Each structure stands twice: as structure tokens, then as C-alpha cells.
Amino acid sequence: MVYINPSTDCALEVTYEFPLEKTTLLSKLFAELNGQTIEAQVRSKKSAKEKYEDALASGNAAVLAERSSEKKEVMSIKLGNLLPEQVARLKVQLIM
Numbered sequence: 001m002v003y004i005n006p007s008t009d010c011a012l013e014v015t016y017e018f019p020l021e022k023t024t025l026l027s028k029l030f031a032e033l034n035g036q037t038i039e040a041q042v043r044s045k046k047s048a049k050e051k052y053e054d055a056l057a058s059g060n061a062a063v064l065a066e067r068s069s070e071k072k073e074v075m076s077i078k079l080g081n082l083l084p085e086q087v088a089r090l091k092v093q094l095i096m
Contacts, residue, residue: 028093
């Protein structure tokens with residue numbers, strides 16, 4: 001997945017949602033920003049959300065992936081603080 005912030009003056013938070021089978025697992029998530037690739041870490045929901053919010057508050061880019069708790073059939077990936085004209089590439093590995 002590739003995100004490009006078309007704005008020339010403001011950062012964006014973007015969300016990508018896609019359906020998953022109940023038995024499908026997200027096994028890896030990589031984010032590439034400014035030529036640097038970062039591998040996501042598995043954390044508890046509370047810890048992950050806190051770390052994501054802290055990164056955004058500090059002006060850093062952050063990625064948060066979570067499965068919806070209601071149905072568990074939708075994966076949501078948030079990319080926050082994507083700077084103006086910045087390109088981000090997200091790669092996911094699923095186990096089915």
C-alpha cells in the first residue's frame with residue numbers, strides 16, 4: 001500500500017481498512033518512510049494506542065494496526081503524521 005500526502009502545508013492521518021477472514025492473522029507489518037524501513041511490534045491494544053498517540057504528539061510519524069473488536073473481520077491500519085508531500089509504503093504479511 002502506498003500513501004502520498006498531496007498537501008503542501010499540512011500533515012495527515014490516513015486509515016486503510018480491509019476485510020479479513022476470521023482465521024487470517026496479520027503476521028508482519030513494515031512501514032517505509034523517507035527511505036527508512038521500520039518493522040512494527042506486537043503490543044497490547046492499550047499500549048499500542050498510547051505509543052501511537054505519544055508519537056503523533058511528538059510530531060513523529062506512527063503506524064497502528066488493529067483488528068476491529070466488534071466483528072474481528074476488519075483490519076484497520078492508521079498512518080499518522082504523514083508530512084506534506086511525503087510518501088509512505090506499507091507492507092503487510094498475512095497468514096491464512
